[in-house]
Amino acid sequence: KQEVTQIPAALSVPEGENLVLNCSFTDSAIYNLQWFRQDPGKGLTSLLLIQSSQREQTSGRLNASLDKSSGRSTLYIAASQPGDSATYLCAVRPGRGSNYKLTFGKGTLLTVNP
Amino acid sequence: DAGVIQSPRHEVTEMGQEVTLRCKPISGHDYLFWYRQTMMRGLELLIYFNNNVPIDDSGMPEDRFSAKMPNASFSTLKIQPSEPRDSAVYFCASSPDRVYGYTFGSGTRLTVV
Numbered sequence: 001k002q003e004v005t006q007i008p009a010a011l012s013v014p015e016g017e018n019l020v021l022n023c024s025f026t027d028s029a030i031y032n033l034q035w036f037r038q039d040p041g042k043g044l045t046s047l048l049l050i051q052s053s054q055r056e057q058t059s060g061r062l063n064a065s066l067d068k069s070s071g072r073s074t075l076y077i078a079a080s081q082p083g084d085s086a087t088y089l090c091a092v093r094p095g096r097g098s099n100y101k102l103t104f105g106k107g108t109l110l111t112v113n114p
Numbered sequence: 115d116a117g118v119i120q121s122p123r124h125e126v127t128e129m130g131q132e133v134t135l136r137c138k139p140i141s142g143h144d145y146l147f148w149y150r151q152t153m154m155r156g157l158e159l160l161i162y163f164n165n166n167v168p169i170d171d172s173g174m175p176e177d178r179f180s181a182k183m184p185n186a187s188f189s190t191l192k193i194q195p196s197e198p199r200d201s202a203v204y205f206c207a208s209s210p211d212r213v214y215g216y217t218f219g220s221g222t223r224l225t226v227v
Contacts, residue, residue, distance in 0.1 A: 032213070032215070034215045042221075043218045044218040046215050049214070105156075
């Protein structure tokens with residue numbers, strides 16, 4: 001059974017700092033990995049999607065990397081801003097069979113202090 | 115596209131009452147997923163559909179929960195009878211296929227008192 005772990009559970013940083021959020025998964029046979037952002041009381045917003053054949057994806061100040069063999073992904077946020085404060089979740093899609101459901105981590109709660 | 119649309123946004127009901135949550139996926143997305151989010155358990159998949167057919171309902175907690183997708187543009191998640199432990203945020207998501215990611219709706223916050 002796939003398990004996804006996110007470390008740390010919470011992170012507080014001053015504005016302007018570069019930071020890294022970590023995601024690990026137990027079964028490396030994934031099809032893709034997706035990073036989401038969730039603001040309090042809101043739904044999930046997709047940030048980046050990395051296919052299993054890719055090593056990284058970039059969008060603005062965000063960069064996500066994937067090391068499938070070691071079961072790890074990182075989300076790098078450059079020059080953090082208070083508006084980046086949210087919960088960040090990673091989710092993996094299985095690569096075997098026809099099961100298309102995502103398995104989510106519990107998330108990292110990020111607070112960027114002005 | 116308006117994205118995945120869920121209704122209602124909030125629902126407060128008394129224990130024992132029937133609750134129906136609704137979802138309209140993005141047009142052209144063949145996969146529809148129902149998730150439940152709680153502080154304790156995080157996001158859990160309840161059921162998902164492919165081309166309106168339920169594929170995996172192993173996450174549906176009890177017989178009190180049922181889901182339908184009568185056509186490609188509408189799905190419901192029903193709880194009957196509701197219990198306080200059903201209180202959670204219920205999300206609907208859709209996806210065109212395995213290659214592309216999920217798009218989530220804004221969720222329905224259910225409170226059963």
